[in-house]
Amino acid sequence: MHQQLGEVVKERRSSLHLTQEDLADMAGVAVRTLKAIEVGKGNPSLSTLQKLAEVLGMEIRLEIKKLNK
Amino acid sequence: MHQQLGEVVKERRSSLHLTQEDLADMAGVAVRTLKAIEVGKGNPSLSTLQKLAEVLGMEIRLEIKKLNK
DNA sequence: CTAAAAAGGGCAGTATAATGCACCAACAAC
DNA sequence: GTTGTTGGTGCATTATACTGCCCTTTTTAG
Known part of the structure:
Protein backbone atom coordinates (compact mmCIF):
# COMPACT_ATOMS: atom_id res chain seq x y z
CA MET A 1 0.00 0.00 0.00
CA HIS A 2 2.84 2.35 0.81
CA HIS A 17 23.28 10.13 -6.12
CA LEU A 18 22.57 10.03 -2.41
CA THR A 19 22.94 7.01 -0.16
CA GLN A 20 20.28 6.18 2.40
CA GLU A 21 22.64 7.50 5.04
CA ASP A 22 23.17 10.74 3.15
CA LEU A 23 19.49 11.42 2.78
CA GLU A 38 11.82 2.74 0.97
CA VAL A 39 10.92 -0.92 1.12
CA GLY A 40 7.29 -0.12 1.85
CA LYS A 41 7.28 -1.26 5.46
CA GLY A 42 5.98 0.92 8.19
CA ASN A 43 3.60 3.80 8.08
CA PRO A 44 5.54 7.04 8.14
CA SER A 45 4.19 10.20 9.68
CA LEU A 46 3.55 13.26 7.60
CA SER A 47 6.44 15.11 9.21
CA THR A 48 8.88 12.34 8.37
CA LEU A 49 7.74 12.30 4.77
CA GLN A 50 7.98 16.05 4.57
CA LYS A 51 11.51 16.09 5.95
CA LEU A 52 12.57 13.66 3.27
CA ALA A 53 10.62 15.46 0.57
CA GLU A 54 12.29 18.73 1.46
CA VAL A 55 15.78 17.32 0.92
CA LEU A 56 14.65 15.63 -2.27
CA GLY A 57 13.22 18.86 -3.63
CA MET A 58 9.77 17.34 -3.54
CA GLU A 59 6.47 18.01 -1.84
CA ILE A 60 3.51 16.09 -0.48
CA ARG A 61 0.28 16.95 -2.20
CA LEU A 62 -3.32 15.94 -1.58
CA GLU A 63 -5.09 16.03 -4.89
CA ILE A 64 -8.38 15.00 -6.37
CA LYS A 65 -7.93 11.58 -7.89
CA LYS A 66 -7.77 11.32 -11.63
CA LEU A 67 -10.66 9.16 -12.62
CA ASN A 68 -9.38 6.31 -14.67
CA LYS A 69 -9.09 2.77 -13.58
CA MET B 1 3.21 23.31 8.91
CA HIS B 2 0.44 20.81 8.40
CA HIS B 17 -21.46 18.13 2.21
CA LEU B 18 -20.02 15.78 4.79
CA THR B 19 -19.70 16.47 8.50
CA GLN B 20 -16.53 15.57 10.35
CA GLU B 21 -18.40 12.63 11.81
CA ASP B 22 -19.52 11.46 8.37
CA LEU B 23 -16.04 11.51 6.94
CA GLU B 38 -8.28 19.75 10.00
CA VAL B 39 -7.08 22.40 12.43
CA GLY B 40 -3.46 21.60 11.68
CA LYS B 41 -2.62 19.99 15.00
CA GLY B 42 -0.87 16.70 15.24
CA ASN B 43 1.17 14.84 12.73
CA PRO B 44 -1.00 12.25 10.99
CA SER B 45 0.37 8.99 9.67
CA LEU B 46 0.34 8.23 5.99
CA SER B 47 -2.30 5.55 6.46
CA THR B 48 -4.64 7.94 8.23
CA LEU B 49 -4.25 10.50 5.47
CA GLN B 50 -4.81 7.85 2.84
CA LYS B 51 -7.99 6.59 4.49
CA LEU B 52 -9.37 10.11 4.42
CA ALA B 53 -8.15 10.74 0.90
CA GLU B 54 -9.85 7.61 -0.33
CA VAL B 55 -13.25 8.71 0.91
CA LEU B 56 -12.67 12.20 -0.44
CA GLY B 57 -11.79 10.85 -3.87
CA MET B 58 -8.29 12.18 -3.46
CA GLU B 59 -4.76 10.82 -3.33
CA ILE B 60 -1.45 11.56 -1.66
CA ARG B 61 1.28 12.31 -4.13
CA LEU B 62 4.99 12.93 -3.73
CA GLU B 63 6.05 15.22 -6.53
CA ILE B 64 9.07 17.22 -7.54
CA LYS B 65 8.59 20.72 -6.24
CA LYS B 66 7.75 23.42 -8.72
CA LEU B 67 10.52 25.93 -8.54
CA ASN B 68 9.02 29.35 -8.04
CA LYS B 69 8.79 31.64 -5.10
C1' DC C 1 38.56 -13.67 -5.92
C1' DT C 2 38.60 -10.02 -1.45
C1' DA C 3 37.20 -5.85 0.75
C1' DA C 4 34.41 -2.06 1.31
C1' DA C 5 30.14 0.23 0.78
C1' DA C 6 25.39 0.18 0.73
C1' DA C 7 21.06 -1.80 1.74
C1' DG C 8 17.85 -4.70 4.54
C1' DG C 9 16.11 -6.45 8.92
C1' DG C 10 15.35 -8.07 14.22
C1' DC C 11 14.76 -6.23 18.55
C1' DA C 12 14.03 -3.26 22.54
C1' DG C 13 13.34 1.41 24.41
C1' DT C 14 11.34 5.96 23.71
C1' DA C 15 8.36 9.27 21.62
C1' DT C 16 4.12 10.21 19.94
C1' DA C 17 -0.14 9.31 16.94
C1' DA C 18 -4.80 7.47 17.51
C1' DT C 19 -8.54 6.87 20.31
C1' DG C 20 -12.61 7.49 23.61
C1' DC C 21 -14.74 10.44 26.80
C1' DA C 22 -16.26 14.43 28.58
C1' DC C 23 -16.97 19.10 27.99
C1' DC C 24 -17.39 23.90 25.77
C1' DA C 25 -18.48 27.26 21.86
C1' DA C 26 -20.98 28.74 17.88
C1' DC C 27 -24.79 28.57 15.26
C1' DA C 28 -29.49 27.45 13.64
C1' DA C 29 -33.29 26.90 14.10
C1' DC C 30 -37.05 27.71 15.36
C1' DG D 1 -35.22 31.11 26.31
C1' DT D 2 -34.21 25.63 24.91
C1' DT D 3 -32.84 22.09 21.78
C1' DG D 4 -30.04 20.05 18.17
C1' DT D 5 -26.08 20.10 15.11
C1' DT D 6 -21.44 20.78 14.23
C1' DG D 7 -16.87 21.79 15.32
C1' DG D 8 -12.84 22.34 18.71
C1' DT D 9 -10.06 20.77 23.08
C1' DG D 10 -7.97 18.55 27.45
C1' DC D 11 -6.84 14.34 29.34
C1' DA D 12 -5.62 9.40 29.94
C1' DT D 13 -4.89 5.04 27.63
C1' DT D 14 -3.49 2.23 23.86
C1' DA D 15 -1.28 1.49 19.57
C1' DT D 16 2.51 2.28 16.92
C1' DA D 17 6.15 5.21 14.60
C1' DC D 18 10.95 6.41 15.48
C1' DT D 19 15.24 5.30 17.02
C1' DG D 20 19.88 2.99 18.04
C1' DC D 21 22.38 -1.21 18.16
C1' DC D 22 23.80 -5.05 15.91
C1' DC D 23 23.97 -8.34 12.31
C1' DT D 24 23.22 -10.32 7.44
C1' DT D 25 22.78 -9.76 2.56
C1' DT D 26 23.68 -7.47 -1.63
C1' DT D 27 26.19 -4.53 -4.51
C1' DT D 28 30.33 -2.13 -6.01
C1' DA D 29 35.28 -1.33 -6.45
C1' DG D 30 39.74 -3.19 -6.79
Whole structure:
Protein backbone atom coordinates (compact mmCIF):
# COMPACT_ATOMS: atom_id res chain seq x y z
CA MET A 1 0.00 0.00 0.00
CA HIS A 2 2.84 2.35 0.81
CA GLN A 3 5.35 0.82 -1.57
CA GLN A 4 4.48 3.41 -4.11
CA LEU A 5 5.66 6.39 -2.07
CA GLY A 6 8.66 4.46 -0.82
CA GLU A 7 9.73 3.70 -4.32
CA VAL A 8 9.34 7.31 -5.33
CA VAL A 9 11.69 8.26 -2.50
CA LYS A 10 14.16 5.58 -3.50
CA GLU A 11 14.20 6.53 -7.15
CA ARG A 12 14.49 10.22 -6.46
CA ARG A 13 17.28 9.61 -3.97
CA SER A 14 19.18 7.50 -6.48
CA SER A 15 18.82 10.10 -9.18
CA LEU A 16 20.44 12.58 -6.82
CA HIS A 17 23.28 10.13 -6.12
CA LEU A 18 22.57 10.03 -2.41
CA THR A 19 22.94 7.01 -0.16
CA GLN A 20 20.28 6.18 2.40
CA GLU A 21 22.64 7.50 5.04
CA ASP A 22 23.17 10.74 3.15
CA LEU A 23 19.49 11.42 2.78
CA ALA A 24 18.63 10.36 6.31
CA ASP A 25 21.29 12.61 7.80
CA MET A 26 20.34 15.56 5.62
CA ALA A 27 16.67 15.15 6.42
CA GLY A 28 17.19 14.53 10.11
CA VAL A 29 15.52 11.15 10.21
CA ALA A 30 17.06 7.87 11.30
CA VAL A 31 18.55 5.67 8.61
CA ARG A 32 16.54 2.83 10.07
CA THR A 33 13.37 4.76 9.39
CA LEU A 34 14.28 5.64 5.82
CA LYS A 35 15.13 2.03 5.04
CA ALA A 36 11.72 0.92 6.20
CA ILE A 37 9.97 3.57 4.16
CA GLU A 38 11.82 2.74 0.97
CA VAL A 39 10.92 -0.92 1.12
CA GLY A 40 7.29 -0.12 1.85
CA LYS A 41 7.28 -1.26 5.46
CA GLY A 42 5.98 0.92 8.19
CA ASN A 43 3.60 3.80 8.08
CA PRO A 44 5.54 7.04 8.14
CA SER A 45 4.19 10.20 9.68
CA LEU A 46 3.55 13.26 7.60
CA SER A 47 6.44 15.11 9.21
CA THR A 48 8.88 12.34 8.37
CA LEU A 49 7.74 12.30 4.77
CA GLN A 50 7.98 16.05 4.57
CA LYS A 51 11.51 16.09 5.95
CA LEU A 52 12.57 13.66 3.27
CA ALA A 53 10.62 15.46 0.57
CA GLU A 54 12.29 18.73 1.46
CA VAL A 55 15.78 17.32 0.92
CA LEU A 56 14.65 15.63 -2.27
CA GLY A 57 13.22 18.86 -3.63
CA MET A 58 9.77 17.34 -3.54
CA GLU A 59 6.47 18.01 -1.84
CA ILE A 60 3.51 16.09 -0.48
CA ARG A 61 0.28 16.95 -2.20
CA LEU A 62 -3.32 15.94 -1.58
CA GLU A 63 -5.09 16.03 -4.89
CA ILE A 64 -8.38 15.00 -6.37
CA LYS A 65 -7.93 11.58 -7.89
CA LYS A 66 -7.77 11.32 -11.63
CA LEU A 67 -10.66 9.16 -12.62
CA ASN A 68 -9.38 6.31 -14.67
CA LYS A 69 -9.09 2.77 -13.58
CA MET B 1 3.21 23.31 8.91
CA HIS B 2 0.44 20.81 8.40
CA GLN B 3 -2.35 23.33 8.26
CA GLN B 4 -2.19 23.24 4.54
CA LEU B 5 -3.15 19.59 4.18
CA GLY B 6 -5.71 19.91 6.94
CA GLU B 7 -7.36 22.75 5.17
CA VAL B 8 -7.47 20.81 1.94
CA VAL B 9 -9.26 18.02 3.78
CA LYS B 10 -11.67 20.46 5.36
CA GLU B 11 -12.52 22.21 2.13
CA ARG B 12 -12.94 19.01 0.20
CA ARG B 13 -15.12 17.56 2.95
CA SER B 14 -17.32 20.64 2.94
CA SER B 15 -17.70 20.58 -0.80
CA LEU B 16 -18.99 17.03 -0.49
CA HIS B 17 -21.46 18.13 2.21
CA LEU B 18 -20.02 15.78 4.79
CA THR B 19 -19.70 16.47 8.50
CA GLN B 20 -16.53 15.57 10.35
CA GLU B 21 -18.40 12.63 11.81
CA ASP B 22 -19.52 11.46 8.37
CA LEU B 23 -16.04 11.51 6.94
CA ALA B 24 -14.43 9.99 10.01
CA ASP B 25 -16.91 7.11 10.05
CA MET B 26 -16.62 6.48 6.33
CA ALA B 27 -12.84 6.57 6.46
CA GLY B 28 -12.57 4.49 9.60
CA VAL B 29 -10.68 7.05 11.63
CA ALA B 30 -11.72 8.59 14.92
CA VAL B 31 -13.56 11.89 14.79
CA ARG B 32 -11.08 13.15 17.36
CA THR B 33 -8.26 12.45 14.93
CA LEU B 34 -9.93 14.12 11.97
CA LYS B 35 -10.66 17.23 14.01
CA ALA B 36 -7.00 17.55 14.92
CA ILE B 37 -5.90 17.13 11.33
CA GLU B 38 -8.28 19.75 10.00
CA VAL B 39 -7.08 22.40 12.43
CA GLY B 40 -3.46 21.60 11.68
CA LYS B 41 -2.62 19.99 15.00
CA GLY B 42 -0.87 16.70 15.24
CA ASN B 43 1.17 14.84 12.73
CA PRO B 44 -1.00 12.25 10.99
CA SER B 45 0.37 8.99 9.67
CA LEU B 46 0.34 8.23 5.99
CA SER B 47 -2.30 5.55 6.46
CA THR B 48 -4.64 7.94 8.23
CA LEU B 49 -4.25 10.50 5.47
CA GLN B 50 -4.81 7.85 2.84
CA LYS B 51 -7.99 6.59 4.49
CA LEU B 52 -9.37 10.11 4.42
CA ALA B 53 -8.15 10.74 0.90
CA GLU B 54 -9.85 7.61 -0.33
CA VAL B 55 -13.25 8.71 0.91
CA LEU B 56 -12.67 12.20 -0.44
CA GLY B 57 -11.79 10.85 -3.87
CA MET B 58 -8.29 12.18 -3.46
CA GLU B 59 -4.76 10.82 -3.33
CA ILE B 60 -1.45 11.56 -1.66
CA ARG B 61 1.28 12.31 -4.13
CA LEU B 62 4.99 12.93 -3.73
CA GLU B 63 6.05 15.22 -6.53
CA ILE B 64 9.07 17.22 -7.54
CA LYS B 65 8.59 20.72 -6.24
CA LYS B 66 7.75 23.42 -8.72
CA LEU B 67 10.52 25.93 -8.54
CA ASN B 68 9.02 29.35 -8.04
CA LYS B 69 8.79 31.64 -5.10
C1' DC C 1 38.56 -13.67 -5.92
C1' DT C 2 38.60 -10.02 -1.45
C1' DA C 3 37.20 -5.85 0.75
C1' DA C 4 34.41 -2.06 1.31
C1' DA C 5 30.14 0.23 0.78
C1' DA C 6 25.39 0.18 0.73
C1' DA C 7 21.06 -1.80 1.74
C1' DG C 8 17.85 -4.70 4.54
C1' DG C 9 16.11 -6.45 8.92
C1' DG C 10 15.35 -8.07 14.22
C1' DC C 11 14.76 -6.23 18.55
C1' DA C 12 14.03 -3.26 22.54
C1' DG C 13 13.34 1.41 24.41
C1' DT C 14 11.34 5.96 23.71
C1' DA C 15 8.36 9.27 21.62
C1' DT C 16 4.12 10.21 19.94
C1' DA C 17 -0.14 9.31 16.94
C1' DA C 18 -4.80 7.47 17.51
C1' DT C 19 -8.54 6.87 20.31
C1' DG C 20 -12.61 7.49 23.61
C1' DC C 21 -14.74 10.44 26.80
C1' DA C 22 -16.26 14.43 28.58
C1' DC C 23 -16.97 19.10 27.99
C1' DC C 24 -17.39 23.90 25.77
C1' DA C 25 -18.48 27.26 21.86
C1' DA C 26 -20.98 28.74 17.88
C1' DC C 27 -24.79 28.57 15.26
C1' DA C 28 -29.49 27.45 13.64
C1' DA C 29 -33.29 26.90 14.10
C1' DC C 30 -37.05 27.71 15.36
C1' DG D 1 -35.22 31.11 26.31
C1' DT D 2 -34.21 25.63 24.91
C1' DT D 3 -32.84 22.09 21.78
C1' DG D 4 -30.04 20.05 18.17
C1' DT D 5 -26.08 20.10 15.11
C1' DT D 6 -21.44 20.78 14.23
C1' DG D 7 -16.87 21.79 15.32
C1' DG D 8 -12.84 22.34 18.71
C1' DT D 9 -10.06 20.77 23.08
C1' DG D 10 -7.97 18.55 27.45
C1' DC D 11 -6.84 14.34 29.34
C1' DA D 12 -5.62 9.40 29.94
C1' DT D 13 -4.89 5.04 27.63
C1' DT D 14 -3.49 2.23 23.86
C1' DA D 15 -1.28 1.49 19.57
C1' DT D 16 2.51 2.28 16.92
C1' DA D 17 6.15 5.21 14.60
C1' DC D 18 10.95 6.41 15.48
C1' DT D 19 15.24 5.30 17.02
C1' DG D 20 19.88 2.99 18.04
C1' DC D 21 22.38 -1.21 18.16
C1' DC D 22 23.80 -5.05 15.91
C1' DC D 23 23.97 -8.34 12.31
C1' DT D 24 23.22 -10.32 7.44
C1' DT D 25 22.78 -9.76 2.56
C1' DT D 26 23.68 -7.47 -1.63
C1' DT D 27 26.19 -4.53 -4.51
C1' DT D 28 30.33 -2.13 -6.01
C1' DA D 29 35.28 -1.33 -6.45
C1' DG D 30 39.74 -3.19 -6.79
